[in-house]
Amino acid sequence: MATKLIKGNTAVVIGALYAGSDCFFGYPITPASEILHEASRFYPPLGRKFLQAESEEASINMCYGAAAAGHRVFTASSGPGISLMQEGVSYLAGAELPTVIVDIMRAGPGLGNIGPEQSDYNQVVKGGGHGNYKNIVLAPNSVQEMCDYTMLAFELAFKWRTPVYVLADGVLGQMIEPFTFPEKAIAPVIDKTWAVNGNAETRQNLVTSIFLDFAQLEEFNNRLQVKYADIERTETRCEQQNTDDADIILVAYGISSRIAKTAMDNARRQGLKVGLFRPQTLFPFPKKQINALADKNVTFIAVEMSNGQLADDLRLAISCRRPVELVNRLGGNLVTLDQVMNKIKAVAGK
Amino acid sequence: MTEKIISSKGIYNEFPRKGRNNPAPAATHYCPGCGHGILHKLIGEALADLGLQDKTVTISPVGCAVFAYYYFDTGNIQVAHGRAPAVATGVSRATDKIVIAYQGDGDLASIGLNETLQAANRGEKIAVFFVNNTVYGMTGGQMAPTTLIGEKTVTCPDGRDPLTQGYPLHLCELIASLQAPVFVERVALSDSKNIRNARRAVRKALEVQRDGKGYTFVEVLSPCPTNLGQSAVANNDFINEQMIREYPLGNFRDRTEEAEPVVRPDSDFTRESLDTLFELDSIPPSIPHDDAADTETQVKIAGFGGQGVLSLGIMLTEAAQAASKQVSWYPSYGPEQRGGTSNCSVIISKQAIGSPVVYNPDLLVAMNRPSFERFKNDVKPGGIIMYDAQIGDVELPPGVKGVAVPAQDLAEQAGSSRAANTIMFGVMLELGITRLPEAAFARALEANFAKKPKLIPLNLKILEFARQWVKNNVR
Numbered sequence: 001m002a003t004k005l006i007k008g009n010t011a012v013v014i015g016a017l018y019a020g021s022d023c024f025f026g027y028p029i030t031p032a033s034e035i036l037h038e039a040s041r042f043y044p045p046l047g048r049k050f051l052q053a054e055s056e057e058a059s060i061n062m063c064y065g066a067a068a069a070g071h072r073v074f075t076a077s078s079g080p081g082i083s084l085m086q087e088g089v090s091y092l093a094g095a096e097l098p099t100v101i102v103d104i105m106r107a108g109p110g111l112g113n114i115g116p117e118q119s120d121y122n123q124v125v126k127g128g129g130h131g132n133y134k135n136i137v138l139a140p141n142s143v144q145e146m147c148d149y150t151m152l153a154f155e156l157a158f159k160w161r162t163p164v165y166v167l168a169d170g171v172l173g174q175m176i177e178p179f180t181f182p183e184k185a186i187a188p189v190i191d192k193t194w195a196v197n198g199n200a201e202t203r204q205n206l207v208t209s210i211f212l213d214f215a216q217l218e219e220f221n222n223r224l225q226v227k228y229a230d231i232e233r234t235e236t237r238c239e240q241q242n243t244d245d246a247d248i249i250l251v252a253y254g255i256s257s258r259i260a261k262t263a264m265d266n267a268r269r270q271g272l273k274v275g276l277f278r279p280q281t282l283f284p285f286p287k288k289q290i291n292a293l294a295d296k297n298v299t300f301i302a303v304e305m306s307n308g309q310l311a312d313d314l315r316l317a318i319s320c321r322r323p324v325e326l327v328n329r330l331g332g333n334l335v336t337l338d339q340v341m342n343k344i345k346a347v348a349g350k
Numbered sequence: 351m352t353e354k355i356i357s358s359k360g361i362y363n364e365f366p367r368k369g370r371n372n373p374a375p376a377a378t379h380y381c382p383g384c385g386h387g388i389l390h391k392l393i394g395e396a397l398a399d400l401g402l403q404d405k406t407v408t409i410s411p412v413g414c415a416v417f418a419y420y421y422f423d424t425g426n427i428q429v430a431h432g433r434a435p436a437v438a439t440g441v442s443r444a445t446d447k448i449v450i451a452y453q454g455d456g457d458l459a460s461i462g463l464n465e466t467l468q469a470a471n472r473g474e475k476i477a478v479f480f481v482n483n484t485v486y487g488m489t490g491g492q493m494a495p496t497t498l499i500g501e502k503t504v505t506c507p508d509g510r511d512p513l514t515q516g517y518p519l520h521l522c523e524l525i526a527s528l529q530a531p532v533f534v535e536r537v538a539l540s541d542s543k544n545i546r547n548a549r550r551a552v553r554k555a556l557e558v559q560r561d562g563k564g565y566t567f568v569e570v571l572s573p574c575p576t577n578l579g580q581s582a583v584a585n586n587d588f589i590n591e592q593m594i595r596e597y598p599l600g601n602f603r604d605r606t607e608e609a610e611p612v613v614r615p616d617s618d619f620t621r622e623s624l625d626t627l628f629e630l631d632s633i634p635p636s637i638p639h640d641d642a643a644d645t646e647t648q649v650k651i652a653g654f655g656g657q658g659v660l661s662l663g664i665m666l667t668e669a670a671q672a673a674s675k676q677v678s679w680y681p682s683y684g685p686e687q688r689g690g691t692s693n694c695s696v697i698i699s700k701q702a703i704g705s706p707v708v709y710n711p712d713l714l715v716a717m718n719r720p721s722f723e724r725f726k727n728d729v730k731p732g733g734i735i736m737y738d739a740q741i742g743d744v745e746l747p748p749g750v751k752g753v754a755v756p757a758q759d760l761a762e763q764a765g766s767s768r769a770a771n772t773i774m775f776g777v778m779l780e781l782g783i784t785r786l787p788e789a790a791f792a793r794a795l796e797a798n799f800a801k802k803p804k805l806i807p808l809n810l811k812i813l814e815f816a817r818q819w820v821k822n823n824v825r
Contacts, residue, residue, distance in 0.1 A: 002630040005664075005671050005679075017624055022617040023444050046623055047615035049443040053436070054468040061433035061465070065440020068427045069407070073444065091430050175706050176664065176679040178671050181630060187619035196425035198447025200404040206367070206419055208410075208428035213369055255705075262704030334707055 006179035008146045008172045009034035009076075012102050013042055014179075015150030016074050020186035021100070022048040023073040025062035027055055027081060030114040031170040032104035035076035056081040060088030060101075067097040068207040070195025072154055072188050076102035078170075079120050080111065082128070089163050090129030093224075094209025096194075098157035100150065101135075102166045104173040105305075107332040115332020116170030118254060121309035124165050125282045132221050134228050136164040136235065137282040139253040143177035149280075151182060160231055161194070167282060169305065171255040171334065231284055238286035239278040242268065243293055246275030248347050251290070251314055252303035253279050256335055260303045263340035272348050287317045294318040299347050301325045303335055360394025360403060365420040379417050383582030385539040385572030386414060389481060389548070390421050393450070396553045397424065400560055406448040407441050409434045411462075413454035414487040424450075432462025435469035438476040446614045448559045449476045456486045459495040459519050466521075473530030473564045475612055477555045480521060480567065483574035484593065491577035495519040498596055503577075518596050525567045526602035532564040534603035538571035540589035544599070554606060563609040571597060637789045639673040644700055647784055648708045650725055652693035653717025653738075658771030661798060662715065663694035665775055668794035669786050670698040678706035691720055698784060713783050715774055716741070717757070726750070734783060736774060753777065753824060755816075764815040765808060772809050776816025781824070 006014065012035050016024070024039040026032075036052065043050035049066075053059040059075045066073035077085065082103050092099050103124055107117035127133050136156050138149040146168060153164040192201045211217035242264060243249055252260040257278040267274040277293065277300075279286050294300075300322055302311035311326045318324075327343045329335045357363050364375040380386050397403050403424050410418035412431035419426035429437040434451040442449045451469075458466050458480050469476065485503055486492040493503040493510060496518050500509040510518075522536045533555055537548035548570060555566035571593050573585035580588060625631065649666060653659040663679050670677035681694040695708035710730050716722035716737040722744060729735055731749040739756040746752045755777050757770040764773070772795070778784060779791045792810060799805045 002625075002628075002633055003671075004628075004630075004633060005667055005677075014628065017627075018621075020619055022619075023440070025440065042627060045627060046618040048617045049614070051439070051443060051472075054464055057433065058436040058439075058465055058468065061430065061436035062440035062443070064429065064433075065409075065427070065437035065442075066444035067440075068437070069441050069444045071444040073440065087430055088433070095428075171680060171706065174681055176667055177703075177706075178677060181625075181628065185619060185621035185624050196407050196427050196441075198405050198407045198425055198441070198445045198449075203404055203423070203425055206426045206428075208419065208426075210416070210428060216370075258703070259705040259707075261702075265704065334705070336709060337705065 002181040003178050004181070005176050006143055007034060007176050008143045008168065008174065009104065010038045011143045011147040011179055012076065012150050012166065013038040014181065015147035016100070016154070017042060017046070017048070018182040018185045019072065019151040019154040020188035021072040021074055021154060022188075023066040023071050024050050024075065025053050025059045025066070025073065026075050027053050027059050027077065029078045029081045031106055031116070031173050032076045032078045032081070032102070034173065035102060035104070056084035057088065060085040060092075063099045064088055064092055064095070064097060067092065067099045068095070068195065069197050070190035072158075074100035074102065076104065078104050078106045079108045082120055082123065086123065086129035089135065090131050090133065091209055092163045093127070093133035093135070094131060095207050096161040097163070097207065098161050099163045100153040100157055100166065101163060102150065103168065105167065105169040107330070113332045114170065116255065116305060116334065117330065117332060118169055118256065118305040119307070119309070119330070120167065121282065121306050124167050125313070133224060134283050136160065136162060136231060136284070138164065138166050139280055139282050140166060140168055140172060141254055141257045141278065143172070143175060143179050146172060147179065147182065156235060158191070160227060162227070167254070169255050232287075235281060236284045236286045236288065237280035238289050239280060240289070241276040243275035243277060245273055246298060247273045248299050248301060248344055249275045249277050249293055250301050250303055250340070251277045251279070251310065253282060253310065256303045256305055259335050259337060260340060263337055263344065266337070266341060267344050272344060272350070274344055285313055285317050290314065290317050294322045299323045299325060301327055301340070301343055301347065303327050303340055305329055305333070305335060358391050358394055359398035360396070360423055361390060361421050362423050367420045368417070378421065380414065381576040383573055383575035383585060384414070385483065385570065385574070386481060388539045388545060389479065389570055389572065390418070392549050392552045393479065393556075394422060396556045400553070400556055402448055402556060402560060406450060407445070408450045408452060409438050409441070411451070411453040411457040412488070413457045415452050415454060415481065416488060418452050432457050432460070433465055434458075435462065435465040435474070435476065435478065439469055439472070439474050442475050443614070446475075448556070451476055451478045453478065454481045454487065455483065455494040455496040456489075459521055467524065467528070470525050470531050470565050470567060471528045473532070473612070475559065475562055475564055477559045478565075478567045479552070480569045481572045482521070482569055482597065483572045485574055485577045487574055487577055498592060520597065522567065522569045522602045530565055531567055531603050532558050532605045532609045533566040535601045536569040536571070536597060536599050538589055538594065538599055539573065540571065540586040547599070558606055558609070562611040562613070563606065564612055569597070571599070634672075634793065636674040637672050637787055637793060639787050639790070641785050643785060646697060646699040646701070647713065648711045649696040649698070649713045649715070650693060650708045650711040650728070651696070651715040652691065652721030652725055655690060655692045657717040658768070659692050659717060660694050662771035662774055663696050665771075665794040665798045666696050666778070666784065668797045669790040670784070672790040672793040673786050675699065675786070676701060676703050678703045680706040691718070693721065693725075698786070713778070717770065734781070736777060738770065753781070760816060760819055761812065764812040766812060769809060769812045772812045773816045776813040777820055779813070780817040780820035
């Protein structure tokens with residue numbers, strides 16, 4: 001096992017390379033730019049294709065092209081750039097093309113600032129562009145997972161022929177931790193059943209998202225919903241700590257889950273029965289698992305760097321059966337340990 | 351007289367992609383008198399004659415040619431409005447095959463102008479066929495960037511007025527102002543002579559693609575009787591008499607002879623190459639270390655940009671990693687790094703680390719006065735502040751120990767004015783704050799200066815210099 005100190009953004013590129021990605025298209029934006037830098041550094045020596053696009057619209061459409069050709073392509077950006085990509089993501093979903101998109105979230109709205117936030121939750125988890133589609137969304141919380149989830153993202157993107165996001169934030173992108181390199185490197189094979197690869201076998205293939213006939217488009221939309229239900233059934237991932245006997249369950253993803261973990265440990269030391277529920281997939285949201293917890297008399301506390309976007313989904317998932325409290329910060333600030341501890345104590349009545 | 355239908359080359363004979371229960375499977379979706387059919391035929395014929403159909407991906411835009419994939423017997427991709435050159439770039443870079451971007455004037459010259467110019471400027475290996483009929487077709491006859499002055503459309507019902515709507519855009523001229531394109535030509539479909547010329551230009555463009563030489567752009571002045579409200583004959587007269595006056599036909603660039611094929615390498619997917627790229631064979635074994643204490647050390651390092659604040663943090667992180675500790679490093683990032691103050695958090699632990707952000711450090715390293723003042727009250731009771739002695743007299747919070755290190759002076763004495771951070775590193779080692787073994791500090795310096803190995807011996811010396819200073823000066 002080869003272990004090195006690696007930055008979160010670099011780990012994404014390492015994951016993509018070991019996952020057999022041979023194309024990267026991207027546009028600079030803080031705090032995601034290192035992904036672009038590292039791709040420019042590591043793709044060409046392996047003969048893999050790197051291109052700095054003229055815009056995020058161009059990046060995502062270059063991805064659309066490479067994905068349509070059956071290649072393992074990815075791009076990375078942050079809030080404002082992700083907003084610009086939404087048209088392309090809708091087309092990817094409509095044409096059922098596999099593409100990995102890494103979002104290193106920053107603070108909005110508008111230009112906002114470059115500090116960390118988790119405010120792209122809705123625009124990423126709910127689809128984001130026009131039409132009845134969803135993206136698989138993976139939420140890492142360490143440098144190691146930045147790599148591992150990027151690898152998983154490629155696997156799921158091709159398994160389900162759908163765009164897959166790795167949703168991280170400025171802290172995860174910028175931090176350095178010990179990192180173990182992947183055990184295997186994937187040499188991908190083009191799927192000739194659907195890809196348009198410019199050869200005899202794929203000459204009759206067509207990539208499009210047009211269904212002029214209303215009945216046909218409805219049929220296609222329904223098929224997409226079946227796919228999302230299958231994804232929900234088979235791809236849901238979450239991590240639970242100390243939830244068995246908990247009265248209070250912190251719910252958090254990404255960097256907020258690291259802060260929540262510290263708060264949980266503190267609270268346990270003080271004799272408070274606090275657990276942590278961390279969705280590792282945001283779509284599919286781990287509904288079944290959270291509902292099992294909601295069967296008990298617990299209070300949930302959503303810990304997030306957004307305006308209750310996660311808390312809302314949590315309420316929806318449990319049909320508002322239990323109280324859902326919110327601890328959050330906005331504007332580029334991290335939720336602090338004190339904030340979480342105060343909320344825990346308030347809920348516990350201490 | 352028997353009717354003889356000659357089937358088109360490179361084009362399907364019937365068009366089942368038009369939909370189920372299509373009563374006229376061999377009829378196109380284009381209006382009578384439209385130029386798209388002629389251009390499709392010219393492109394299809396050239397692809398077939400040059401034997402390129404198996405190697406070609408055709409991109410259908412948004413516009414009247416949105417259904418180009420009904421017709422072209424090649425691989426087909428339909429894309430978003432204006433994005434064909436970007437998608438074509440993706441296909442071309444990924445596959446290195448022949449890529450056609452077929453676009454109209456709204457798609458190419460309006461919403462997609464950036465993609466158009468950028469792809470041309472990069473010299474992408476794509477053939478762009480640009481249908482200019484001065485009007486939006488599919489959406490119902492709106493003004494296009496190519497609409498002539500005075501020409502009436504749905505959205506300029508009194509005729510295009512340059513004072514409010516600007517002037518016709520000349521795409522060939524724009525593209526030909528760039529260096530990379532190999533072949534740029536404007537042709538027309540308005541009579542048989544012009545069609546013969548168009549046929550030649552289409553072929554030439556596809557030959558350039560066959561030879562992998564780069565970007566080609568063929569603009570085709572084309573009739574749209576429906577939206578111009580003209581008969582087919584009148585529309586051809588309109589092209590010959592008015593459009594060509596605004597958009598002169600001819601070649602704007604021909605580097606087909608001198609252009610060299612653009613060669614793209616194959617992708618290497620082997621694990622060996624990846625491991626070599628990331629230098630996995632040169633990872634040193636971890637340093638044995640018997641620290642039984644189950645405590646966590648939280649460090650905040652702050653100072654001006656350029657004082658080595660972030661790299662001191664990374665060195666400390668390297669030292670912890672060398673000793674097989676759990677460790678995290680998190681910087682303040684962005685504009686703060688450029689000129690202003692910067693800081694980073696380092697957490698060293700035996701356990702998995704929660705939040706990587708240090709709010710209440712056990713150790714604060716303050717390289718300047720603003721950093722000292724900003725963070726001094728955050729230091730935990732019993733914690734330590736190491737600060738550069740140059741900042742002068744300080745007021746320490748109660749219960750916090752201060753160590754004034756003349757880091758900048760010591761660094762200069764030891765031989766490098768830029769090594770104040772290495773001095774601080776040495777003081778940290780000698781004070782034993784982090785409980786990391788000595789060898790880990792040396793390893794960290796080696797890792798930090800791996801790209802400038804000449805600096806390693808000097809910094810090891812500076813590290814030792816700092817330790818001596820502690821022995822002599824700190825009780």
